[in-house]
Amino acid sequence: MTDEELLIRPQSSAGTTGNAEPAGRALPANMEAEAAFLGAVLIDNRVLEELTVPLRPEHFFVPVHARVFERVLTLVDRQMVVTPVTLKPYFETDEALRDLGGTAYLARLTADGQGLLAPRELAQQIYDLALLRELVSVGRELVESALDTSVEVEPMRQIEEAEAALYRVAEGASSGNEAESFRQSSVAALQQIERALNSGGHISGKTTGLSDLNSKVGGLHDSDLIILAGRPAMGKTSLAMNIAFNCAHRYQTDLKDGIDPAKSVGSPVAFFSLEMSADQLATRILAEQSEISSELLRMGKISRDDFQRISFASQRLANLPLYIDDTPALSIAALRARARRLKRRHDIGLVVVDYLQLLQGSGRGNDNRVNEISEISRGLKTLAKELSVPVIALSQLSRAVESREDKRPQLSDLRESGSIEQDADMVWFIFREEYYHNAAKPEDPSETSSADAIAKYDTWMARHLEVMNKATVIISKQRHGSTGNVQLMFQSEFTKFGDLHPGQRSDFE
Structure with missing residues (x-):
C-alpha cells in the first residue's frame, strides 16, 4: 500500500450502532x-x-x-x-x-x-x-x-x-x-557565527549581561546545560537572577530599538524558583534596579523618595519578558511540561532552575538519591536540546569545601557529582573570598595591643580591601572553550553582580 x-x-x-463512522x-x-x-x-x-x-x-x-x-x-x-x-x-x-x-x-x-x-x-x-x-x-x-x-x-x-x-x-x-543534513547544520552554525560578529566579536549565544563572563564563554549557547554551583551565601540565586534579568531586558530593549528579534542576543526567560517565591525574586530585581538595599525594602525602612524610585522601576519593567514559576516540589517531568508551554506561548530562549536538588524524579521506589539526581540532570539536558535553549541549573555543593583550607570549589564538590558533571556542558562555581575572609576577622586592636596584634589586623585589613565587593566565577568545565576564572563586582546590599574595572581586578587565579 x-x-x-x-x-x-x-x-x-x-455495542456500536449504525451511527458508527x-x-x-x-x-x-x-x-x-x-x-x-x-x-x-x-x-x-x-x-x-x-x-x-x-x-x-x-x-x-x-x-x-x-x-x-x-x-x-x-x-x-x-x-x-x-x-x-x-x-x-x-x-x-x-x-x-x-x-x-x-x-x-x-x-x-x-x-x-x-x-x-x-x-x-x-x-x-x-x-x-x-x-x-x-x-x-x-x-x-x-x-x-x-x-x-x-x-x-x-x-x-x-x-x-x-x-x-x-x-x-x-x-x-x-x-x-x-536526521539533519550537514548543509542545514552548517547554515545554523554560520548564523551563530554571524551573531557573534555582529555583537562585537564576543557573543554567539544569549547574553549574560556581564561583559567579562560573555568574553570567556561566548554567551549562553542553545541546547547547553550550564550548572551554576556554590556553597550557601555565595550568591548563586543572585547571579542567576541577574543573568535572567539581563537577558530579558536586552531582548526588551532590542525590540524597542527595532532590532530583529532573531538577531537579538537577549530573549524571554523562564525562571523556575523552587526555593524563593516570585515576589521575593521581584523584590531583588527592584532593589537592584532602584539601588536600594533589599534588606531595607523587606523591612519597609525606606523614604518616600525611595518608594517613588521603586515605583518608577516597577513601571519601567512592567512588560519585562521574564516569567517566574515558583511552584514548589516540581518533578522533572512537570518542569519540562511547563517549559514547553512557556516556549510555545512566549518563545522563551533561556531557562533557569533554582535549584537542581529541590527537583523530584519519577518517584520510583527502588531508586536512591544518586539515581534520582542522574535522572534529573539527564532530564534538564534533554530539555535544553528539545527546546534548543540554554538551561542554567543551580546546584548545591557538599560540605567538603568547608573542611579544606583552600575554600575554592572543585568538580568533586558537586553533590551526587558524577551525573551532573557528565551531563553539563559548562560548570561554573561562584566563590566569594570576602565571605570566608570576614569569618576570620581578628579583633580590632586597641592602643594597648601588641605589635603582633596590630600587624595581624593590618594584614587582614589590607586583604579585606582587595577582596571586598568581589566575586569569582570559576569555569571548571566548558565544552566550547577553555576553563579559567572571571572576576565580578558584587554589591551584596543590592544583590547585584557587575563587571569590574580593569584596575579593580586582583591577582586571584
Whole structure:
C-alpha cells in the first residue's frame, strides 16, 4: 500500500450502532494543491522567497512531490534557475514519476499556472495538512499506549511523552525528519557565527549581561546545560537572577530599538524558583534596579523618595519578558511540561532552575538519591536540546569545601557529582573570598595591643580591601572553550553582580 493510499481504520467498540463512522478515513491531504504550488515554483522561483511558513519536503503528502520540492530547494540554494527542463535529468529514472507520465509530468505542473494566483495560501494549506497528519499519528500512538494496561506502564511518563509529541507538532516538527543534513547544520552554525560578529566579536549565544563572563564563554549557547554551583551565601540565586534579568531586558530593549528579534542576543526567560517565591525574586530585581538595599525594602525602612524610585522601576519593567514559576516540589517531568508551554506561548530562549536538588524524579521506589539526581540532570539536558535553549541549573555543593583550607570549589564538590558533571556542558562555581575572609576577622586592636596584634589586623585589613565587593566565577568545565576564572563586582546590599574595572581586578587565579 502506497503513502497516498494510507487509511486510518478506527477500532469499533462492542455495542456500536449504525451511527458508527465509516470503516476507513483518508489522511488529510490535497494533492492538487501540492501540484499547483510546485507548478508556481517552477514558473517563478521567487515564490519561495515570499513564503510565510517553513515549508519542507516532508510536508508534502505525495512522495514524488516531496522529492521534486527537495531537488528544487537544492538547486535554488546553488543559485540555479529551476524549471521542468533543468529538473528533467534528476528524475529520468524515477519509477514513481514514470507512473505519472515520466518527466512530462513536470511540464504539466506548469501548464495552467493557477498556483501563481495564491502561492502563499497553497503553501499554508500544504503545511497545515502536514501538521494534521502528524497530529493523527500522535493521536493514534497516544490511544494505543493508553490502552496498554501492563504492569510496566507509567501513566505520568505517557502523559509527558504525549505532551512532548504534541509540542513537536505545534512547532511544525515531523517525526519522520530524524536526521539533519550537514548543509542545514552548517547554515545554523554560520548564523551563530554571524551573531557573534555582529555583537562585537564576543557573543554567539544569549547574553549574560556581564561583559567579562560573555568574553570567556561566548554567551549562553542553545541546547547547553550550564550548572551554576556554590556553597550557601555565595550568591548563586543572585547571579542567576541577574543573568535572567539581563537577558530579558536586552531582548526588551532590542525590540524597542527595532532590532530583529532573531538577531537579538537577549530573549524571554523562564525562571523556575523552587526555593524563593516570585515576589521575593521581584523584590531583588527592584532593589537592584532602584539601588536600594533589599534588606531595607523587606523591612519597609525606606523614604518616600525611595518608594517613588521603586515605583518608577516597577513601571519601567512592567512588560519585562521574564516569567517566574515558583511552584514548589516540581518533578522533572512537570518542569519540562511547563517549559514547553512557556516556549510555545512566549518563545522563551533561556531557562533557569533554582535549584537542581529541590527537583523530584519519577518517584520510583527502588531508586536512591544518586539515581534520582542522574535522572534529573539527564532530564534538564534533554530539555535544553528539545527546546534548543540554554538551561542554567543551580546546584548545591557538599560540605567538603568547608573542611579544606583552600575554600575554592572543585568538580568533586558537586553533590551526587558524577551525573551532573557528565551531563553539563559548562560548570561554573561562584566563590566569594570576602565571605570566608570576614569569618576570620581578628579583633580590632586597641592602643594597648601588641605589635603582633596590630600587624595581624593590618594584614587582614589590607586583604579585606582587595577582596571586598568581589566575586569569582570559576569555569571548571566548558565544552566550547577553555576553563579559567572571571572576576565580578558584587554589591551584596543590592544583590547585584557587575563587571569590574580593569584596575579593580586582583591577582586571584
